Amino acid sequence: MMLTGRLIIRTYVGRGAMLWLLTRALISAVIVAANGNPFALSPRSAIIVILVSTLSGLAQSARLREWALLANLGVSRTEAAVYLALPALVAELCVAVANASLA
Amino acid sequence: MTDLLCADCVGKSYRGRRILSSASLRAVAGEVRVLLGRNGAGKSTLLRIAAGWLQPDTGIVRWEGEALTRASLPALASWGLFYLPDHDLLSNAFTLRRQLEMFHKRYGGLSPHDAARRTGVATHLDKRPVALSGGELRRAELAAVLVRRPACLLADEPYRGIAPRDAEVLTSVFHELAASGAAIVITGHEVPSLLEAAHHVTWCVSGTTYELGTPGRATEDERFRREYLGRSLARG
Numbered sequence: 001m002m003l004t005g006r007l008i009i010r011t012y013v014g015r016g017a018m019l020w021l022l023t024r025a026l027i028s029a030v031i032v033a034a035n036g037n038p039f040a041l042s043p044r045s046a047i048i049v050i051l052v053s054t055l056s057g058l059a060q061s062a063r064l065r066e067w068a069l070l071a072n073l074g075v076s077r078t079e080a081a082v083y084l085a086l087p088a089l090v091a092e093l094c095v096a097v098a099n100a101s102l103a
Numbered sequence: 104m105t106d107l108l109c110a111d112c113v114g115k116s117y118r119g120r121r122i123l124s125s126a127s128l129r130a131v132a133g134e135v136r137v138l139l140g141r142n143g144a145g146k147s148t149l150l151r152i153a154a155g156w157l158q159p160d161t162g163i164v165r166w167e168g169e170a171l172t173r174a175s176l177p178a179l180a181s182w183g184l185f186y187l188p189d190h191d192l193l194s195n196a197f198t199l200r201r202q203l204e205m206f207h208k209r210y211g212g213l214s215p216h217d218a219a220r221r222t223g224v225a226t227h228l229d230k231r232p233v234a235l236s237g238g239e240l241r242r243a244e245l246a247a248v249l250v251r252r253p254a255c256l257l258a259d260e261p262y263r264g265i266a267p268r269d270a271e272v273l274t275s276v277f278h279e280l281a282a283s284g285a286a287i288v289i290t291g292h293e294v295p296s297l298l299e300a301a302h303h304v305t306w307c308v309s310g311t312t313y314e315l316g317t318p319g320r321a322t323e324d325e326r327f328r329r330e331y332l333g334r335s336l337a338r339g
Contacts, residue, residue: 006208007208064194070177071156072180072186076175
């Protein structure tokens with residue numbers, strides 16, 4: 001059911017990107033403090049980053065009381081989760097590819 | 104008359120408490136139906152189940168006669184349903200204009216500006232819902248209904264906390280939608296406004312429903328008068 005308006009997709013993808021940036025910055029800070037390379041995350045850690053940013057996005061949607069609005073627009077929670085996860089997934093792939101090519 | 108949406112023989116329990124035992128709800132094209140009942144009778148639960156916002160323990164939801172094994176609001180909304188909950192339809196994350204535009208871009212219908220003007224919220228288009236009063240918020244939600252132009256509208260307590268003049272706007276919009284062929288079901292406790300809007304009355308009591316017919320016939324029903332309307336309203 002990917003017929004959703006661009007406005008909603010843009011909003012959710014943008015929010016997902018912001019939350020990924022925030023999650024990544026926090027995790028990178030912790031890794032740097034432990035003298036590690038913040039760009040060399042294991043696949044498992046990258047999945048955790050994606051999950052954390054997506055779940056934060058879903059929690060934010062609940063806090064902003066968007067579910068009734070989204071449902072009336074024909075958007076399910078699963079679809080919203082996909083839009084939130086997409087930028088995190090793409091960004092983590094880009095980071096992994098860039099890190100592999102530099103190594 | 105065609106049932107556009109029908110919740111049949113619905114049962115639902117919460118934490119061991121039976122809310123609905125064998126309740127039914129029909130949304131009929133061209134009719135405004137009101138669902139009346141005391142607090143805790145299960146009206147909102149029945150409406151949520153019919154809207155696919157809540158899953159029943161027993162019973163079935165039908166859309167245009169087709170039984171849905173697991174009705175979901177996003178799917179029903181895509182087919183033409185609009186569910187107006189008793190609160191929090193509009194999100195505080197966006198301005199009213201942006202949310203109306205979302206409905207317009209998704210479904211077409213009345214333009215956001217025309218809908219806002221019709222419901223008297225044109226001056227609030229660039230505000231977020233949190234900046235609106237209760238009555239303004241209800242009218243803003245009604246603007247979303249007008250933009251959507253649904254085939255079926257389920258509205259939970261649309262008259263709650265609004266001024267008599269706003270109630271008139273609400274009633275005229277419901278009648279306008281019904282005249283254009285939409286099926287409308289509304290709940291609430293504002294009996295005079297609801298009976299004025301209604302073509303048909305359904306009474307929800309003790310987890311089940313009774314079809315009372317037209318408002319005139321409903322007010323003649325002895326048990327309904329005694330157990331719900333009370334003496335003052337029954338006299339009026």
